[in-house]
Amino acid sequence: MSNSVDASRAGALLTVDLGAIRANYRLLANMSRASCAAVLKADAYGLGMEQVAPALALEGCTTFFTAHLQEAIALRQLVPEGCTIYVLHGPPPGTAKDCFQYDLVPVLNDPGQLQEWRALALTLGRVLPAAIQFDTGMSRMGFAPADLAALSNQPDWLAGIRPVLVMSHLACADEPAHPMNAAQRRRFAQQREVLPGVPASLANSSGIFLGHKYHYDLLRPGAALYGINPQPGTPNPLRQAVSLHARIVQVRSVCEGDVVGYGGHHVCVGERRIATISVGYADGWLRSLSGRGQAAIDGVIVPVVGRVSMDSMGLDVTGIAPERVLPGAEVELMGAALPVDAVAAAAGTIGYEVLTRLGSRFHRRYV
Numbered sequence: 001m002s003n004s005v006d007a008s009r010a011g012a013l014l015t016v017d018l019g020a021i022r023a024n025y026r027l028l029a030n031m032s033r034a035s036c037a038a039v040l041k042a043d044a045y046g047l048g049m050e051q052v053a054p055a056l057a058l059e060g061c062t063t064f065f066t067a068h069l070q071e072a073i074a075l076r077q078l079v080p081e082g083c084t085i086y087v088l089h090g091p092p093p094g095t096a097k098d099c100f101q102y103d104l105v106p107v108l109n110d111p112g113q114l115q116e117w118r119a120l121a122l123t124l125g126r127v128l129p130a131a132i133q134f135d136t137g138m139s140r141m142g143f144a145p146a147d148l149a150a151l152s153n154q155p156d157w158l159a160g161i162r163p164v165l166v167m168s169h170l171a172c173a174d175e176p177a178h179p180m181n182a183a184q185r186r187r188f189a190q191q192r193e194v195l196p197g198v199p200a201s202l203a204n205s206s207g208i209f210l211g212h213k214y215h216y217d218l219l220r221p222g223a224a225l226y227g228i229n230p231q232p233g234t235p236n237p238l239r240q241a242v243s244l245h246a247r248i249v250q251v252r253s254v255c256e257g258d259v260v261g262y263g264g265h266h267v268c269v270g271e272r273r274i275a276t277i278s279v280g281y282a283d284g285w286l287r288s289l290s291g292r293g294q295a296a297i298d299g300v301i302v303p304v305v306g307r308v309s310m311d312s313m314g315l316d317v318t319g320i321a322p323e324r325v326l327p328g329a330e331v332e333l334m335g336a337a338l339p340v341d342a343v344a345a346a347a348g349t350i351g352y353e354v355l356t357r358l359g360s361r362f363h364r365r366y367v
């Protein structure tokens with residue numbers, strides 16, 4: 001399986017290992033008695049929802065989350081009938097009927113969304129399923145405690161709605177010792193009391209690793225499926241799911257004092273050989289990797305020198321055999337030698353941003 005960008009003409013080759021994503025799903029699902037969903041928002045974190053969703057369905061995943069309604073509508077055709085698709089942002093104003101038409105379950109986050117879903121249920125004369133999200137402290141999405149208390153005092157607040165899930169999201173799950181984790185769990189336990197017996201979901205990837213108390217009925221991993229380490233600073237139990245190989249365009253010898261790249265900030269010390277490779281910030285390779293990023297050539301790490309340009313950047317390949325760094329040869333930017341978390345650390349960001357920025361010019365191969 002591949003995309004329509006011709007491999008020989010592309011600047012770089014992106015390989016997505018669907019087997020690794022399936023293995024990661026299995027590992028996470030086996031960590032708990034809770035069911036395991038998959039978060040596929042942002043095109044499956046940049047890896048391609050069209051390929052990732054069916055692969056996870058083959059692995060037994062039947063519950064999926066997207067952020068936007070449009071993503072959920074696209075996902076509907078990619079997974080078998082009967083799978084549940086939640087829309088985390090809920091229906092944007094005026095779109096409740098689209099959720100119904102595509103058999104999607106909105107996550108209701110505030111009184112306005114609740115009102116629209118109830119109004120649709122009334123118009124259709126049906127009972128419609130919904131997830132209810134509580135804000136347990138992140139102040140991002142979900143019913144504020146005061147709104148929830150006021151609403152749930154009204155006897156018909158869920159008229160026409162069948163709550164199938166209550167959920168919240170952890171702000172600091174990647175820091176196991178952070179007091180916010182336990183505080184959010186306590187608030188979640190309290191807020192759930194307005195809907196006793198409704199299945200619950202709290203844990204994202206890192207939350208799963210906080211232990212069973214955080215698991216409830218449904219796990220919601222995203223990042224860990226795609227190989228991002230859910231416990232930064234400890235060995236990653238997940239398999240890397242993505243590798244990126246860029247092509248060398250040109251190799252040149254430079255002398256002491258020559259500069260490389262925009263701004264002329266990299267000044268060569270002694271004679272060096274510089275390979276220009278055809279990946280740049282237009283491909284999502286972050287400009288903050290200027291002078292800080294790395295590439296691997298047969299496992300040997302070489303530095304990015306000078307600024308990352310729009311379509312290219314320079315590598316110092318002085319220590320590499322010249323016959324290995326000819327135009328057209330591939331160098332690894334992410335993969336076995338350079339895991340996504342290492343790339344993110346060099347760029348001063350998180351693996352989530354590295355993956356979701358991966359560009360559209362690559363030849364993509366799914367294995």
Ligand SMILES: Cc1ncc(COP(=O)(O)O)c(C=O)c1O
Pocket residue numbers: 039088168169203204205206220221222223224
């Ligand atoms: C509400 C919600 N649940 C689950 C996830 C998945 O989180 P992660 O990718 O950290 O596993 C996200 C992603 O940000 C989210 O917003």
